[in-house]
Amino acid sequence: MSLEDDEILIDELGNTARKVMEEVITQDLYFDPENINSWCQQIMDHCLKEFGKLAKPFKYIVTCFIMQRNGAGFQCASTCFWDTKTDGIISVTGDFPNLNCLVTIYAVHV
Amino acid sequence: MQHESFAILKEDVATAVNKLVNGFLSNKEYNQDEVQNWTASLSEDIVKTLKTMSTNFKFCVSCVILQKGDAGMHISTTCYWDSNVDGSVAIKCENNSMYCIVNIFGVSF
Numbered sequence: 001m002s003l004e005d006d007e008i009l010i011d012e013l014g015n016t017a018r019k020v021m022e023e024v025i026t027q028d029l030y031f032d033p034e035n036i037n038s039w040c041q042q043i044m045d046h047c048l049k050e051f052g053k054l055a056k057p058f059k060y061i062v063t064c065f066i067m068q069r070n071g072a073g074f075q076c077a078s079t080c081f082w083d084t085k086t087d088g089i090i091s092v093t094g095d096f097p098n099l100n101c102l103v104t105i106y107a108v109h110v
Numbered sequence: 111m112q113h114e115s116f117a118i119l120k121e122d123v124a125t126a127v128n129k130l131v132n133g134f135l136s137n138k139e140y141n142q143d144e145v146q147n148w149t150a151s152l153s154e155d156i157v158k159t160l161k162t163m164s165t166n167f168k169f170c171v172s173c174v175i176l177q178k179g180d181a182g183m184h185i186s187t188t189c190y191w192d193s194n195v196d197g198s199v200a201i202k203c204e205n206n207s208m209y210c211i212v213n214i215f216g217v218s219f
Contacts, residue, residue, distance in 0.1 A: 031181075031182045033182060033184075036182070036184040037184065037186065040184055040185075040186035041186065041188075044186060044187070044188035045188065047188075048188055048190050051190065052190060059189070059190060059191040059192070059196065059217050060189070060190040060191075061170060061187065061188075061189045061190075061191070061198075061215050061217075062187065062188050062189070062190075063172055063185065063186070063187045063213060064185070064186050064187070064188075065174065065183070065184070065185045066183070066184050066185075067176070067181055067182070067183040067184075068180075068181040068182040068183065069181070070179060070180050070181035071179065071181070072176065072177040072178070072179035072180070072181040073140065073142050073145065073176075073177040074174060074175065074176040074177065074183075075145040075146055075148070075149045075174070075175050076149065076172065076173065076174045076175075077146075077149035077150045077152075077153050077172075077173050078153060078170065078171065078172045078173070079150070079153035079154050079156070079157045079170075079171050079173075080157070080168070080169065080170045080171070081157045081160065081161055081168060081169040081170075082168035082169070082170070082217075083168070087168065089170070104172060106170045106215065108168055108170075108191075108217045108219070109219075110219065
């Protein structure tokens with residue numbers, strides 16, 4: 001399927017985010033309050049750089065959530081008020097031995 | 111065409127959403143069977159409220175409910191948009207058994 005100039009494949013954004021997440025968060029990382037901010041920043045900055053390269057008329061919001069695996073439960077939901085024909089959302093989760101990671105990408109057509 | 115800036119709405123949004131979330135949490139204890147419905151209905155209620163405040167924005171609302179315990183947690187957001195007109199608000203509330211973090215993004219179109 002070929003894309004128009006103002007279309008994106010939301011799954012592609014998700015795959016990029018997953019690849020970046022798995023590069024930054026390695027299997028042996030423990031929750032570290034001193035470095036956690038820089039891990040989140042790395043994931044988000046790398047994602048946004050890749051999305052910017054697509055040069056499509058979209059605004060992007062990337063949310064990164066990292067939590068220590070200690071048995072506590074959590075739930076995340078998103079609701080969006082937008083044009084469902086042109087805008088999209090994708091969430092990717094990473095299950096690492098000591099961390100839970102969730103990256104959500106909102107792509108809004110301008 | 112001059113676009114309305116999200117900065118104008120920010121304070122009203124923060125006040126309204128704080129009230130909604132605190133009211134929602136006030137009588138609840140973390141329950142893993144219910145929490146999925148709670149996050150969904152809370153974020154829908156927030157979007158309905160936001161729609162009444164402005165029709166010049168697309169809104170994205172993310173709602174996280176986290177059980178209180180020993181786990182550390184970090185949430186960050188980054189946005190690629192027009193910072194003159196677009197904006198975000200982060201709301202943090204809690205009760206005895208859980209934290210609720212809501213991120214609201216307003217994108218002008």
